[in-house]
Amino acid sequence: MTRWLAVAIVVVAVLSAGCSGPGTVPTRETHSEPSTSGTPQGRDEKRVIDALRRLDMCAVLQAAVGVGRDLRAYRPSECVTFDAAPEVDLRVARLAADRRTSMTAKNVGGAKAYVQGSSSQCLVQLPVSADLVIVFSSDDTCAKLEPIAAEAVSVLSRPALLEGEPRWDACTVLRKAPDVDPGADENLDLCTDKKTLANVEFSYTTPGVPEEGWRRSTVDGVEVWTLDDRDPDTPSCTAEWSLGPAPSDHADGELVASVGAIDCAKVTPLVAPLVAALKQKPAAGDPQRPLLYAPGEPDHP
Numbered sequence: 001m002t003r004w005l006a007v008a009i010v011v012v013a014v015l016s017a018g019c020s021g022p023g024t025v026p027t028r029e030t031h032s033e034p035s036t037s038g039t040p041q042g043r044d045e046k047r048v049i050d051a052l053r054r055l056d057m058c059a060v061l062q063a064a065v066g067v068g069r070d071l072r073a074y075r076p077s078e079c080v081t082f083d084a085a086p087e088v089d090l091r092v093a094r095l096a097a098d099r100r101t102s103m104t105a106k107n108v109g110g111a112k113a114y115v116q117g118s119s120s121q122c123l124v125q126l127p128v129s130a131d132l133v134i135v136f137s138s139d140d141t142c143a144k145l146e147p148i149a150a151e152a153v154s155v156l157s158r159p160a161l162l163e164g165e166p167r168w169d170a171c172t173v174l175r176k177a178p179d180v181d182p183g184a185d186e187n188l189d190l191c192t193d194k195k196t197l198a199n200v201e202f203s204y205t206t207p208g209v210p211e212e213g214w215r216r217s218t219v220d221g222v223e224v225w226t227l228d229d230r231d232p233d234t235p236s237c238t239a240e241w242s243l244g245p246a247p248s249d250h251a252d253g254e255l256v257a258s259v260g261a262i263d264c265a266k267v268t269p270l271v272a273p274l275v276a277a278l279k280q281k282p283a284a285g286d287p288q289r290p291l292l293y294a295p296g297e298p299d300h301p
Contacts, residue, residue: 197261198260
């Protein structure tokens with residue numbers, strides 16, 4: 001199965017579920033502090049994304065779990081522990097406001113959090129806008145994961161300690177192409193054009209494998225690899241190119257941009273404008289401060 005197809009399946013599943021959030025964790029919520037029903041202090045999601053795309057997610061996770069843990073980054077907005085169990089995954093995701101109204105907020109380390117868990121799984125979700133959350137997940141109990149999230153809260157309250165250069169998020173770069181209608185970033189590193197279902201994704205990998213049928217071309221001086229898979233059951237097309245060495249000490253390979261769709265007619269028109277856009281530095285923006293919500297602060301309408 002190609003990477004584009006795997007992404008497409010996830011996107012379709014998310015869309016069909018109505019952005020219902022992670023489905024593998026039991027729905028039992030941890031009840032501690034009732035959610036506030038007042039009108040939230042309106043946050044500009046662009047400013048929130050400006051803050052998130054500066055965060056070194058592995059620096060956040062390292063501060064939370066300690067320097068003795070081995071970490072891996074597979075994409076810019078996610079980091080996971082890669083040693084002894086239990087695994088802890090830190091990522092940016094979406095938790096729709098309509099789901100939050102049925103949940104109860106909890107104070108975790110001095111920040112508002114939505115906690116879901118069982119005896120073998122846990123999610124701690126720190127809201128940063130009416131739709132975006134910073135998520136800690138683990139195949140362990142919330143009694144073990146919550147202290148890790150609380151440590152992260154203490155460093156996220158001083159984000160300048162964890163920031164690097166601003167990076168592109170997927171929807172911002174997709175908007176550089178003509179005649180597109182980007183949906184919301186799935187996780188800052190994946191965005192889908194609602195017109196064609198073509199998507200843009202950032203990951204840490206190695207672009208193109210000639211032995212597996214990838215074709216090499218040059219677009220505006222950049223080496224682009226394309227795989228046109230005409231499998232009648234699962235056709236797909238992917239074009240990808242390197243943006244340089246991975247900027248994380250916890251990543252292997254290179255920072256790679258990819259465009260995928262069901263066929264190359266939907267992919268090819270996006271490649272040249274995105275290659276050109278990604279040659280430029282992203283705008284610094286105006287990061288949201290503070291990033292986290294206080295325990296009693298409204299975070300959704």
